[in-house]
Amino acid sequence: MKSIDKKTKFLIYCMEIYKQSERLNGKQVLERFTRYNLFDYVIEFYEILHVHGVQYILQDINEYIAESAAS
Secondary structure, rough: OOOHHHHHHHHHHHHHHHHHHOOOOOHHHHHHHHHHHHHHHHHHHHHHOOOOOHHHHHHHHHHHHOOOOOO
């Protein structure tokens, strides 16, 4: 069985903290991450995001969603 790489683990972590912060269920988080292409975003910016705290990560995700929704 292949182990999960660090970027995938971090993506799952981001989804979980976002779910708790926004009081969403798993399906809602999956839909939002899909709609706004957050999977690719989190993986692409892993090196920047993973060294920051929860509040920074959540703020960054919310700003990305707001920018994506506006365009």
